[in-house]
Amino acid sequence: MWSRCALLATLIAMVFHAVPSAAEDIEFGRYHALVIGNNDYTDLPRLETAVADAEAVAALLESKYGFQVRLLRNATRADILLSRPQFSWTRN
Secondary structure (H helix, E strand, C coil): CHHHHHHHHHHHHHHHHHCCCCCCCCCCCCCEEEEEECCCCCCCCCCCCHHHHHHHHHHHHHHHHCCEEEEEECCCHHHHHHHHHHHHCCCC
16 A cells, blocks of 8 residues: 555646646657556566556546556566666657
């Protein structure tokens, strides 16, 4: 439970840091987010809401803040590593 709250708090802090509220008329470029929600782990008990939480965060980032979001559900290590290059080389 604590780790889920910490993750959500971190994501929310990142959003507010990335999108200044007082400068709505300034063009800052495009924002991208990689959101990962894993319920299923091989060595840990199954989580109940991680995927749903990630879907909610992704929807909020897209609808309210205009992020281009890539959402991974129950991603493997390979899935995560393969998704990184598309974000590493993205420029405005």
